[in-house]
Amino acid sequence: MDAWLIGGVKSLIVIAMVLQLSALLLWVERKGSALIQNRYGANRANFFGVVPFNLGFLNTLIADPIKLFTKEDFVPAGADRFIHSLAPFLALFPALITFAAIPFGDYVVIGGTTIELRAVDLDVGILYVVAMVAMSVYGVVLAGWASNNRWALLGSIRGAAQMISYEVALGLALVSMVLTYNTLDMQAMVYAQGELIFGVLPAWGFLYQPAALLIVFTAGMAESKRVPFDLPEAESELVAGYFTEYSGGKQAAFMLADFAEVVMTAGLVVTLFFGGWQVPYLTAEGWTLPFMDLIPVTGWIVTVLQLASFTIKVLFFCWLQILVRWTLPRFRYDQLMNLGWKGMIPLALINLFITALMILLVGESA
C-alpha cells in the first residue's frame, strides 16, 4: 500500500508541475511575444482597481481561465456531440501523462524508503514517450471530424499528416539515442550523462549526437503544432483549423495541451541531450571540478540543486520554443512535407547508420 501512496503522490506532483509550467508559459508567451514585438502585453489584471500596480501575471493564471470557462460552450449543429466533447481531453491527456517517464531528479531517502524522483519506473521509458506522442494525434483528428466544419476537417487532416510524418523522424532520432546510451530507461540515460569525457567535459548527449538533437527538437516543435509548424490551425487560411468550432473550457483544454506539449518537448530534449537533472561536475560527494580540489556538498543540497538544474534547463528550452515561435514565419505545406520526408528522415537515417557504425568500430556505447 505504501508503494501505491508514493506512486500517487509522485504522479500528482508531476501533473501539477506540468500544469503549473503550462499556465506559466501562457503568461511568458504573452509577455515574451510583447517583448519581441515591442508592445506591452497583458497588463490589465487588477483587483477592482485596488492594487496600485499591474498584476499581469495574474491575468493568465486567474482572469483568463475565468473568462474562458464562463463563455458559452458551443457545439455546432450536425456535430457529433460525444466526440466533440471527447476530443479536447484526448488532446490533453497524452500531453499530460508523457511526463510520467521523465526523471526530474535522482532518488531521495525518506524514513528508510528510497524514492526515485520520477512518476513511474519504466524500463521502456523512451518507448512510452513515443507511444504517448503517437496517441496525441487522436485529439486533433477527432476534433476536426466531429466539428462538422470543412475548415476544421482540413486542419485536422493537415495535423494528422504532419504529426505522423514528424513522428517517424522523431522515432528514428530516438533510436540513435538508445544506441548511444545502450538503454531504453531514461533514468539510466541521465546517469550515463553524469560521466565525464576525458575527465573534463560532462558527457551530455548533444556532444555525441548533435544531429539527433536538431531532429528531436524540430520534430518536437512540429508535434506541438505551433508556429512555424502551425499549419493545422493556420488562422490566415483555415479560420482556426481543427479547433474552429471550440469555445470556452474545451478550447482552454486545447491551449493547455499545446503548452503541455511544449513542456514535454523541453523535458525530452533536456533528459536526452542536456544531462537531465545532472549538475555539471556535481556527484554525490560534492563538486569535483577538473584540476581542482573537491568542494564538499552533500545530502539534501545535492537533491535541491539537481531539481533546480532540471527546472532551469526545462524553462530554458520552453523559452527557446517561444522565441522560435515568435521569430519564424509559417511554413508552406509542401515545404513542411519536404522538410519532414526529404530532410529530417534521411538525416535521421544517416545519423542512425553512423551511430551504429561507430558503435561497431569503437566496440562500446557511450
Added chain:
Amino acid sequence: MMEPLATPAHYLVLSAIIFCIGALGMVVRRNLIVMFMSVELMLNAANLAFIALANRLGNMDGQTIVFFVMTVAAAEAAIGLAVILALFRNKPTVQADEIGLLKW
C-alpha cells in the same frame, strides 16, 4: 517485475471472448472497413493468448511471435486500406454485398 493481475488462464478466456466478438463482427457487418477492424480484433485476441502463454510457460518465444504478428498486421492494414481505396474509386461503396461482380 510486477505480479500479473490474474492467472494466465484468465487472460486466455478473455482472449477467447475477444476472438469470438471479432469473428461475430466479420460475419454480421457488411461495411468493409468495420470487417477489417474485426480482423484486427481477432489478431489481437490471438496476440493476447500468445502473451499469456509466454508468461505461463516462461518462454520468450510467445512475445517474439506477437512482435511478428504486429509487423504483418501493419503491412496488411496498409495494403488492405489501399485496396479499399482503389475499390472505392471504381465503385463508391464500402458495402461488401454491393461489390459482387466476380460472383456468379
Added chain:
Amino acid sequence: MSELWFYILAGMTVAAATGVVMLPNPVHSALSLVATLFLVAIHYASLDAHLVAALQIIVYAGAIMVLFLFVIMLLNLQTDPDESPMNATAAIAAGAALAIAAVLGRVFYAFGTSGAGAELPEGFGTTKALARVLFREHTVAFELTSLLLLVAVVGAVVLAQRDKHDARVEPVEPVEPVETEGQG
C-alpha cells in the same frame, strides 16, 4: 484485490470490443477499437510484456488506427441506415459466437490451469530478453519482415495512386488566376 482489477479491465475490454462490432458509425467503431487496443496493451504490461505493450500502442493504436481513421474520413463514410446488426442472421451468429466463446474459454481455462505455471526466469519480458530471442533464434524471420514491410509500402503506393491513363478520372483544368486591376 488484484483479481478485481483484472475483472474491471477485462469487462472494459469486452465492452470496447463489442462496441467495434455493434456501433453503426465507422468512426465510433474505430475509436472503440483504439480503446480495445489500449486496454489490451495494459493486459500485456500486466503479463510482463512491457516492450510489446509499448509497441502495441505505437504500432497499433498510434499508426494503424490513425490510418483507418484517415481512410474513413477520406471516404466520408456516414452511418449507414441499412446497417442493422440486429436481424435474424445476426442473432444466430451471436448465438454461435457465444457458444464458440464458451467452448474455447473452457478449453483454454483447462489448459491454463493444468499443472503448475513455469517459474519465470530472471529478466523475463525485458527488452534485452526479447532482443536476445529475436536476434539469435529468429534473425531470418526478422529480416524477412523488413522485406515484407518494404513490399507493403510499395504495394500500397501502387494500389492507391491514381492511374494516369485511367479515362474515368477527368484531369482537373488549372484555374486561371483572376486578374483584378487596381487592387493589391
